[in-house]
Amino acid sequence: DGGITQSPKYLFRKEGQNVTLSCEQNLNHDAMYWYRQDPGQGLRLIYYSQIVNDFQKGDIAEGYSVSREKKESFPLTVTSAQKNPTAFYLCATKKQGDTGELFFGEGSRLTVL
Amino acid sequence: AQSVTQPDIHITVSEGASLELRCNYSYGATPYLFWYVQSPGQGLQLLLKYFSGDTLVQGIKGFEAEFKRSQSSFNLRKPSVHWSDAAEYFCAVGGATNKLIFGTGTLLAVQP
Numbered sequence: 001d002g003g004i005t006q007s008p009k010y011l012f013r014k015e016g017q018n019v020t021l022s023c024e025q026n027l028n029h030d031a032m033y034w035y036r037q038d039p040g041q042g043l044r045l046i047y048y049s050q051i052v053n054d055f056q057k058g059d060i061a062e063g064y065s066v067s068r069e070k071k072e073s074f075p076l077t078v079t080s081a082q083k084n085p086t087a088f089y090l091c092a093t094k095k096q097g098d099t100g101e102l103f104f105g106e107g108s109r110l111t112v113l
Numbered sequence: 114a115q116s117v118t119q120p121d122i123h124i125t126v127s128e129g130a131s132l133e134l135r136c137n138y139s140y141g142a143t144p145y146l147f148w149y150v151q152s153p154g155q156g157l158q159l160l161l162k163y164f165s166g167d168t169l170v171q172g173i174k175g176f177e178a179e180f181k182r183s184q185s186s187f188n189l190r191k192p193s194v195h196w197s198d199a200a201e202y203f204c205a206v207g208g209a210t211n212k213l214i215f216g217t218g219t220l221l222a223v224q225p
Contacts, residue, residue: 040122100145100207107154
């Protein structure tokens with residue numbers, strides 16, 4: 001089935017540890033995005049990538065890093081520099097040249113203890 | 114500045130009653146407008162979208178929305194709510210850029 005797979009769905013980490021969230025897609029979409037969701041704050045853009053080997057910072061990129069070595073994959077690393085990493089993280093994709101509709105994965109919930 | 118405002122944080126309706134969720138936007142160019150729905154712990158699913166043409170758009174699950182340029186609004190409506198409609202609803206605006214701007218969401222509860 002075509003879709004977006006995020007893993008793991010739940011992740012617990014100790015403060016000060018880096019963690020990497022996986023996002024894989026087989027929709028053949030060019031653009032990929034990472035959003036952070038906190039209660040009452042909607043979705044905030046962390047990073048996005050429109051093509052392989054290129055990515056741009058979103059509105060809240062501090063403390064996060066990404067890579068885009070393959071079209072299908074866009075992993076997000078939450079570093080120890082992120083001051084409040086506990087959140088729900090959503091990966092999304094978009095077909096290039098399309099009219100802006102995003103397709104979302106099921107999300108990953110990160111809890112830092 | 115580009116922004117989306119959903120003034121209602123939480124709404125409760127009775128099953129079978131009508132529903133209207135409000136969305137106001139600020140955008141410098143012709144907007145592309147979206148409504149998404151999210152069940153707890155899940156990703157977002159597109160309900161409907163507006164790009165151009167008829168200002169009343171139909172979506173999935175019996176939802177519709179009307180684009181009113183003069184009011185900078187894109188309110189979501191459903192004539193008769195079902196218990197399964199309980200979820201969080203997000204309005205979003207975008208355009209020629211590749212970024213969507215999301216509102217803070219409206220949490221819908223449905224009373225039996």
